[in-house]
Amino acid sequence: MKSFVLIVSAVFVCVGCSGGHRVVSLPDTHGAQHVPLAAHGDEVVVLLFSSPDCPIANAIAPEIERLHQLTLAGGGRFYLVHARRDVTAGGAAAHAREFGITATVLLDREQTLVQIMDATVTPELVVLAAAQDGTLRTTYQGRINNLYASLGNRRDRATKHWGRDAISKTLNGERVDPPYRQPLGCFLEQNQ
Amino acid sequence: MMSLAAIATLICGGQVGSGSPPPTWAHPVREIMQTHCVSCHHTNGPAPFSLARYEDVAPRAAFVAEVTSQHIMPPWLPRPGEVELRDHRGLSPQELAALQAWAASGHLNGDDKTTARVPETKVQEVDLVLTMPEAWTVPAEGDVNWGRRDRDKWTFVLPILNEAPLRVQSIVHRCSAPRAVHAVTYLADDTGAALWNDQRDDIVGSYMTGDVRDHSSGQCGGTGVGSRVCRLPQGYHWLIPPHSDLVMEVHFRPTGRPHELRESVGLVFATDEESRPVRSLLSMVRRVDIPAGESQRVADEYVIPEDVEAIGALPRALGVCVSIRIAADIPGEGEVVLLDVPDYDPHWRLPYMFESPRYLPAGTIVRTTWQIENTEDNHRNPFLPVERLSMARRTGAVSSLLYVAAEGPESDTRLQEWQADAMRMRTH
Numbered sequence: 279m280k281s282f283v284l285i286v287s288a289v290f291v292c293v294g295c296s297g298g299h300r301v302v303s304l305p306d307t308h309g310a311q312h313v314p315l316a317a318h319g320d321e322v323v324v325l326l327f328s329s330p331d332c333p334i335a336n337a338i339a340p341e342i343e344r345l346h347q348l349t350l351a352g353g354g355r356f357y358l359v360h361a362r363r364d365v366t367a368g369g370a371a372a373h374a375r376e377f378g379i380t381a382t383v384l385l386d387r388e389q390t391l392v393q394i395m396d397a398t399v400t401p402e403l404v405v406l407a408a409a410q411d412g413t414l415r416t417t418y419q420g421r422i423n424n425l426y427a428s429l430g431n432r433r434d435r436a437t438k439h440w441g442r443d444a445i446s447k448t449l450n451g452e453r454v455d456p457p458y459r460q461p462l463g464c465f466l467e468q469n470q
Numbered sequence: 471m472m473s474l475a476a477i478a479t480l481i482c483g484g485q486v487g488s489g490s491p492p493p494t495w496a497h498p499v500r501e502i503m504q505t506h507c508v509s510c511h512h513t514n515g516p517a518p519f520s521l522a523r524y525e526d527v528a529p530r531a532a533f534v535a536e537v538t539s540q541h542i543m544p545p546w547l548p549r550p551g552e553v554e555l556r557d558h559r560g561l562s563p564q565e566l567a568a569l570q571a572w573a574a575s576g577h578l579n580g581d582d583k584t585t586a587r588v589p590e591t592k593v594q595e596v597d598l599v600l601t602m603p604e605a606w607t608v609p610a611e612g613d614v615n616w617g618r619r620d621r622d623k624w625t626f627v628l629p630i631l632n633e634a635p636l637r638v639q640s641i642v643h644r645c646s647a648p649r650a651v652h653a654v655t656y657l658a659d660d661t662g663a664a665l666w667n668d669q670r671d672d673i674v675g676s677y678m679t680g681d682v683r684d685h686s687s688g689q690c691g692g693t694g695v696g697s698r699v700c701r702l703p704q705g706y707h708w709l710i711p712p713h714s715d716l717v718m719e720v721h722f723r724p725t726g727r728p729h730e731l732r733e734s735v736g737l738v739f740a741t742d743e744e745s746r747p748v749r750s751l752l753s754m755v756r757r758v759d760i761p762a763g764e765s766q767r768v769a770d771e772y773v774i775p776e777d778v779e780a781i782g783a784l785p786r787a788l789g790v791c792v793s794i795r796i797a798a799d800i801p802g803e804g805e806v807v808l809l810d811v812p813d814y815d816p817h818w819r820l821p822y823m824f825e826s827p828r829y830l831p832a833g834t835i836v837r838t839t840w841q842i843e844n845t846e847d848n849h850r851n852p853f854l855p856v857e858r859l860s861m862a863r864r865t866g867a868v869s870s871l872l873y874v875a876a877e878g879p880e881s882d883t884r885l886q887e888w889q890a891d892a893m894r895m896r897t898h
Contacts, residue, residue, distance in 0.1 A: 434852050
């Protein structure tokens with residue numbers, strides 16, 4: 279797996295560049311393969327790293343679905359990515375049903391996408407947009423909202439919605455500022 | 471995340487230092503999970519995942535080390551103090567260091583295929599079961615109204631239909647949505663006021679607090695995550711008057727999906743003929759008025775008029791309150807801290823029972839202080855965006871209960887009269 283790791287900056291990721299080109303293909307819960315980082319024209323791609331039993335990610339499930347709808351409405355692609363070896367297709371599908379998530383759910387068992395994107399926790403959002411040269415660049419990475427102030431320290435409701443803001447701005451071709459907000463959640467640890 | 475330097479210090483300089491073999495699942499991690507975690511972290515338990523198997527814990531080794539070292543897990547609010555608390559939770563410094571070292575040294579298994587034993591959930595025999603007549607749904611998430619005022623709690627009224635008084639030693643909460651239901655407090659209401667209030671609309675329960683008139687929810691104890699049985703020590707009971715309703719104030723935590731709630735509460739009667747009734751002495755500050763962005767320490771004190779045994783204490787306040795301390799100034803002995811909650815979180819609060827009843831002679835002064843932070847930085851402040859906080863309630867904008875038993879029936883009667891007078895003085 280290590281040969282797959284790209285050293286990338288936290289802010290700008292060049293996934294389609296010559297030399298660094300990696301076609302990451304991952305299965306969804308029905309077994310169909312997807313290439314989430316394929317750049318099609320001026321599309322926006324949204325990745326949301328999650329875990330079916332992380333309470334911090336699950337707590338924002340309705341917001342995840344709203345982000346999915348927001349992305350679709352703007353013509354983008356949205357993927358919920360589970361990055362643990364012990365998550366099965368059936369388990370991930372049941373989780374999506376239980377929490378009302380209708381987005382495409384990818385299984386990143388080898389943590390390939392996690393490593394390319396430098397994701398560290400769940401939930402963590404990555405918003406990418408195709409640049410002029412056809413490569414995908416990260417416009418925003420990190421926290422979705424401020425429901426949690428710190429681990430174990432949860433507000434009754436979120437009052438800041440950085441994820442929505444980042445997706446809307448990216449869909450409108452605007453800059454997201456800041457492009458990175460330290461995410462907070464369940465650690466994405468190395469697989470066994 | 472933990473710094474590598476910190477981990478190195480722990481491995482080299484900590485309790486599990488050089489020379490001793492690295493910690494493994496076989497020893498001591500499995501025992502730590504068994505003693506401190508799996509009571510909640512088992513399949514279908516109140517916590518979101520199991521920590522019983524090596525395969526459950528190893529992929530979370532660093533996360534487990536982090537939440538334990540930050541004292542987020544296991545959840546337990548009181549600081550260890552002079553009065554020992556029953557069923558207290560917490561890891562020793564050695565156990566904390568072992569979990570950190572285990573994470574840093576590659577979470578070795580140590581050739582152990584066994585699983586941390588989950589304590590048997592004995593179906594506790596109860597004498598009477600009360601069940602909500604219909605279900606109520608906990609929403610998937612908090613919305614703008616959720617968390618404001620009292621809306622992250624809901625109160626249900628369960629008629630007991632008892633002709634005679636009941637002497638209840640334990641309250642057993644059979645929770646239908648253990649991941650969404652946090653702190654619950656109970657009160658027996660023989661005035662009909664709670665039921666009347668509930669029946670004003672078609673929705674089961676209401677978004678009021680569980681307080682009824684001058685009576686504070688929690689007078690019949692409370693239950694919470696991982697502690698769904700509230701048991702008084704042998705020889706003590708809650709006295710439920712004839713024709714009462716059990717009023718349960720339920721604190722929710724939305725989990726991202728809706729949960730159907732249909733709660734049952736079992737009552738276990740006291741068998742001991744000599745058993746003594748437990749009364750709740752209320753500390754409270756009736757009104758608080760704090761400008762936006764400011765903090766205030768508020769306090770209350772009263773003098774206990776009779777010799778009593780103190781059984782335990784319950785802190786009660788919204789998340790705008792960040793710490794609560796209850797101390798007794800005992801004649802001839804000085805101050806004893808009965809309960810000290812330095813980082814109060816209403817979701818994790820429980821009635822804290824003392825390891826053994828604490829004698830408090832007549833003349834003991836009970837002093838309670840609450841630190842209230844009406845700021846944006848107080849993340850548990852339900853009143854966001856922050857505005858002037860002006861709150862008043864007959865049973866206290868902030869309060870706490872001290873559970874006590876008088877030495878005999880006459881003393882108990884005097885104690886109750888004193889309590890009723892004190893409430894009248896304060897609230898009228």
